[in-house]
Amino acid sequence: xxxxxxxxxxxxxxxxxxxxxxxxxxxxxxxxxxxxxxxxxxxxxxxxxxxxxxxxxxxxxxxxxxxxxxxxxxxxxxxxxxxxxxxxxxxxxxxxxxxxxxxxxxxxxxxxxxxxxxxxxxxxxxxxxxxxxxxxxxxxxxxxxxxxxxxxxxxxxxxxxxxxxxxxxxxxxxxxxxxxxxxxxxxxxxxxxxxxxxxxxxxxxxxxxxxxxxxxxxxxxxxxxxxxxxxxxxxxxxxxxxxxxxxxxxxxxxxxx
Numbered sequence: 130x131x132x133x134x135x136x137x138x139x140x141x142x143x144x145x146x147x148x149x150x151x152x153x154x155x156x157x158x159x160x161x162x163x164x165x166x167x168x169x170x171x172x173x174x175x176x177x178x179x180x181x182x183x184x185x186x187x188x189x190x191x192x193x194x195x196x197x198x199x200x201x202x203x204x205x206x207x208x209x210x211x212x213x214x215x216x217x218x219x220x221x222x223x224x225x226x227x228x229x230x231x232x233x234x235x236x237x238x239x240x241x242x243x244x245x246x247x248x249x250x251x252x253x254x255x256x257x258x259x260x261x262x263x264x265x266x267x268x269x270x271x272x273x274x275x276x277x278x279x280x281x282x283x284x285x286x287x288x289x290x291x292x293x294x295x296x297x298x299x300x301x302x303x304x305x306x307x308x309x310x311x312x313x314x315x316x317x318x319x320x321x322x323x324x325x326x327x328x329x330x331x332x333x334x335x336x337x338x339x340x341x342x343x344x345x346x347x348x349x350x351x352x353x354x355x356x357x358x359x360x361x362x363x364x365x366x367x368x369x370x371x372x373x374x375x376x377x378x379x380x381x382x383x384x385x386x
Contacts, residue, residue: 139163140267141217142366143210145197145254146224148175150322151273153182154355155221155362160188162363164219167210169193189214197224197250207257216261219366221271222251222294227324229283229331240286247290251297259305268310269366272298273358276318276381283331291316295377302375311374313365318381319343320353348383 142159146152148170160166160183168176168183168190176192183190191214195206210217226246228239251272262268277284278291294314301312319325321340329339340352361380364370 139165140219141165141167141210141215142219142221143167143169143207143217143254143258144221144223145169145250147179147221149178150324151317151320151355151358152221152223153179154359155223156190157183157186157188158356158359158363159219159221159366160190161186162366164366165189165191165214167191167193167206167214167217169195169197169206169224171196197222197254198245200253203250203253203257207254207261211261216265217258218262218265218267219269219271220254220258221273221362222254223273224250225273225324227284227327228286229328231283232285235285243286243290247287248293248297251294255297255301259301259310262305262310263308266309268305268308269370270298270301270305270310270312271362271365272312272314274298274314274316274377276316276379278316298377299375306374309371311365311371313370313374314377315358315361315365316377316379316381317358318353318379318383319347320355320358322355347381351382353380353382 142164144152144156147156147168156166156168156179168179170176173192173194180190180192193206195202228243272294274294275291277288281288298312298314326336329336344352
């Protein structure tokens with residue numbers, strides 16, 4: 130949690146994939162900023178740690194279990210959030226999975242699963258939440274892309290999904306701008322999370338060595354933390370960011386992936 134919350138007008142924020150890692154950090158930061166936060170993860174019990182932390186710090190949070198790639202589940206989740214917290218006007222599409230492999234080893238199931246969570250999930254959540262944003266004549270959609278959108282060996286599915294997120298972001302910015310809804314994307318570089326730990330395991334490298342090697346290639350000479358991404362999300366969600374839309378912010382410790 131940030132030590133000094135930023136004064137803001139409290140709204141209802143939704144963060145997907147918020148049971149841990151980047152999503153949990155974003156949820157905590159938005160709560161510290163004064164927003165009520167709906168914490169979405171695949172199972173409701175997976176949200177408990179994030180929800181408990183927010184409430185312990187004096188914030189308001191609701192845990193919701195939903196598969197973001199399932200249209201009916203998304204509709205039910207957003208309806209519940211609107212009923213229990215109020216109209217959701219801030220959406221952070223963070224939910225994601227990895228199914229890394231080289232192209233000739235990648236199965237159709239692995240391709241479809243990654244596309245389903247990242248792209249279909251962002252589409253379904255945005256479509257459902259925008260109805261509330263348009264009615265309220267205010268909204269923020271923040272999508273999580275990645276430096277992998279620029280290409281990364283063994284991640285054809287993930288890279289394609291994250292590149293797609295950028296096109297999706299720019300299109301929604303054009304369509305929703307007239308309703309006072311901004312749409313932006315954050316493209317993290319190397320962030321220390323369970324997902325990067327899984328990548329280290331896949332390539333057979335101890336996580337500490339994996340992080341140390343990555344840090345040497347980053348101009349600021351350190352790996353990123355989930356809180357670095359949360360700070361960017363906090364900015365995009367602010368009232369003061371109303372003239373920033375359709376942008377992709379690379380949070381990677383330097384200009385290169």
